[in-house]
Amino acid sequence: MSITAGIIGCGSITRYRHAPEYKANPHVSKIVFYDRNPERAEALAELFGGTTAGSVEALLNDPEIDVISDCSSNEYHHIHTTNALLNGKHVLCEKPLSLTLEQAEGILSAQEQSGKKLMVDHNQRLTKAHQEVKRIIKNNELGKPLTFKTTFGHQGPEHWGFNKSNSTWFFKKERSGLGVAGDLGIHKIDLIHYLLDDEIEYVSAFKGALDKVDENDQPIQVADNIVCSLKTKKGVLGSASFSWTYYGEEDNSTIIYCEHGIIKIYTHPDHQIEVIRSDGGKVHYQLESIQTNDNQSNTGVIDAFIKAVRLDEEPVVTGHDAFSSLKVILGILEAADTQKIVKI
Ligand SMILES: NC(=O)c1ccc[n+]([C@@H]2O[C@H](COP(=O)([O-])OP(=O)(O)OC[C@H]3O[C@@H](n4cnc5c(N)ncnc54)[C@H](O)[C@@H]3O)[C@@H](O)[C@H]2O)c1
Numbered sequence: 208m209s210i211t212a213g214i215i216g217c218g219s220i221t222r223y224r225h226a227p228e229y230k231a232n233p234h235v236s237k238i239v240f241y242d243r244n245p246e247r248a249e250a251l252a253e254l255f256g257g258t259t260a261g262s263v264e265a266l267l268n269d270p271e272i273d274v275i276s277d278c279s280s281n282e283y284h285h286i287h288t289t290n291a292l293l294n295g296k297h298v299l300c301e302k303p304l305s306l307t308l309e310q311a312e313g314i315l316s317a318q319e320q321s322g323k324k325l326m327v328d329h330n331q332r333l334t335k336a337h338q339e340v341k342r343i344i345k346n347n348e349l350g351k352p353l354t355f356k357t358t359f360g361h362q363g364p365e366h367w368g369f370n371k372s373n374s375t376w377f378f379k380k381e382r383s384g385l386g387v388a389g390d391l392g393i394h395k396i397d398l399i400h401y402l403l404d405d406e407i408e409y410v411s412a413f414k415g416a417l418d419k420v421d422e423n424d425q426p427i428q429v430a431d432n433i434v435c436s437l438k439t440k441k442g443v444l445g446s447a448s449f450s451w452t453y454y455g456e457e458d459n460s461t462i463i464y465c466e467h468g469i470i471k472i473y474t475h476p477d478h479q480i481e482v483i484r485s486d487g488g489k490v491h492y493q494l495e496s497i498q499t500n501d502n503q504s505n506t507g508v509i510d511a512f513i514k515a516v517r518l519d520e521e522p523v524v525t526g527h528d529a530f531s532s533l534k535v536i537l538g539i540l541e542a543a544d545t546q547k548i549v550k551i
Contacts, residue, residue, distance in 0.1 A: 208517050209236040213266045213296070215287050216278035217242035217251045218369035220301060220328075225276045226255045228509035234517060235509075241266045247369065263287065267294040274516055276509075277301060281389060282382045285310035288325070292317040297324040299512045303393050303536065304529040306384035311533055315526045326512045326522035327529035329397035333507040335494035336472050336479035340463070341402055343470060343482070350466025352403055352443050357461040359391040360450030363419060363431070374422040378429065386429025388414075388536045392449035397524065397532040398461065399437070399445065407535045408551055409438040414543035418452045435539050 212229045214221050217240050229235045238257035240248040248259040260266035267275070267290055275291040277284055277300045285305040291298045292314070304327050305311045318325040331337055344352060361367075364377035376382040377390060385393070400406055412435035416426040431451040438444055450458075460473045468484040475481060480492035495504070515522040534551055542549040 208234055210234050210273045210513060210516065211237040211239065211269075211271045212274050212276065213239045213241065213260065213269065213272040214251075214276045214278055215241050215263060215266065215291075216280070216283075216301075217244075217247040218278065219367055221276070221278045222251060222254075224506055225278055225299075225509060226251055226257075228505055229276075230255050231505065232509055232513050234513050237271075239266060239269065239272060263290075267291055267296065272296060274299065274512070280376050280382055281306060281384050285314055288314050289317040292321040292323050292325065295321060295323065297512075297516045299326045299328060299508070300529075301328050302397075302529065302532075303385060303389040304526065304533050306389075308530075308534060308537065311526075311530050315530060318526050324512070324515050324522055325526040326508075326515060327524050327526060328508055329394060329524045329529060329532065330506040330508045331394045331398040332401045332524060333511060334479075336492065337398060337402065339480060339492060339494060340470055340472055344402060344463070344465075345404070349468040349470065349482070349484070352463050352465050354443065354464045355399065355403075355445035355462060356447075357395045357399060357445065358448045358450070358458050359395050360387075360448070360453035361391075361457040362454050363451035364390060365419075372422065373420060378419060378421055378427040380428035383429055385536055385540065386414075386416075386427075386433075387431055387449045387451045388433050388540055390449075390451075392433060392447065392539065393532050393536050395447055395449065395461070396535045397528060399439075399447075400528065400531060402461075402463065403439060403441070403443055405439040405441045405443060406531055406551070407437045407538075408440045409548055410535065410538045410542050410551065411436045411548045412539045412543040414540065430540075430543070433539060433543065435542070437535075 241260040242248040274297045288300040414430035414433040419427045419431040434448045463470045471481040478491040482490045538549040538551045
């Protein structure tokens with residue numbers, strides 16, 4: 208099967224992940240780029256070898272195109288992903304799926320109506336370390352998980368996106384919507400759901416725009432930091448922090464405390480997992496380092512998406528998975544706003 212991929216949005220995630228990963232996939236023969244800033248599409252078509260579309264309609268109506276990556280900014284996902292599905296394309300949508308549950312429901316019903324694949328780029332599930340930890344927990348090697356701590360933070364999206372300045376859309380309420388919660392937090396919520404085979408049911412949280420300022424030197428309209436407490440349906444208790452102000456080094460670590468030991472993930476530069484058993488025995492796993500903003504390696508997301516399309520399989524991250532994580536993130540923001548415990 209020879210697949211043609213169309214990409215909407217030619218910023219950083221397309222440049223560093225989608226385009227190189229489509230190019231490297233042996234089943235993808237052509238990439239068509241579209242951006243509302245045409246010069247960005249042209250630059251990537253030249254860099255990766257591909258063509259450009261003159262409008263989003265031209266891209267979505269192109270019968271040659273089988274799959275679409277929706278890499279537009281957050282406020283457009285529900286429009287482009289819905290239209291692409293209804294135009295008969297399989298879609299890999301960037302996270303967060305959308306800004307509201309109503310928009311997300313619209314996407315899910317378009318997926319059902321179209322019968323096409325919808326995958327959402329919660330790529331943390333695919334790292335070798337997270338897959339190994341999933342196996343350890345599933346095989347009950349350390350007994351039941353009891354509590355966890357997880358964090359995801361870096362120095363902020365103004366160092367990552369196409370617009371590397373304080374006027375970035377990531378800082379705008381109407382465009383990013385969910386701030387650091389939708390940018391980084393949603394990855395960790397999806398990861399906890401995946402690793403524990405469970406869902407967050409109760410949340411409490413604090414949030415703040417502690418340090419980032421916009422182009423007018425005013426505090427940004429969305430939170431740059433969130434700290435929260437979480438309780439899952441199975442009764443596991445955890446804490447999570449999401450930050451755009453971890454200056455100096457990214458932190459993408461998770462620790463899971465089980466009945467018979469501890470699993471530490473991405474806490475040490477030389478190994479990706481450390482298992483510490485209750486008798487003190489330790490095992491270190493050297494797998495592969497996680498992608499950071501400064502270290503872009505293949506996430507496996509495009510390969511997983513193309514495999515689901517080719518073999519007519521359920522994607523590894525479904526629209527329903529992404530809907531569940533979005534629901535938790537909206538609950539965390541509500542809890543921080545109301546200073547109440549929120550049931551998801
Ligand atoms: N999965 C991950 O780990 C990960 C990491 C970073 C970003 N993202 C997500 O990827 C998406 C894009 O982020 P980015 O970092 O590439 O941002 P970016 O600002 O670097 O690029 C976005 C590009 O999309 C274009 N665009 C926006 N809306 C458009 C529209 N309606 N039609 C056509 N083009 C449009 C912009 O012109 C810009 O070139 C966001 O939803 C973000 O949350 C995911």
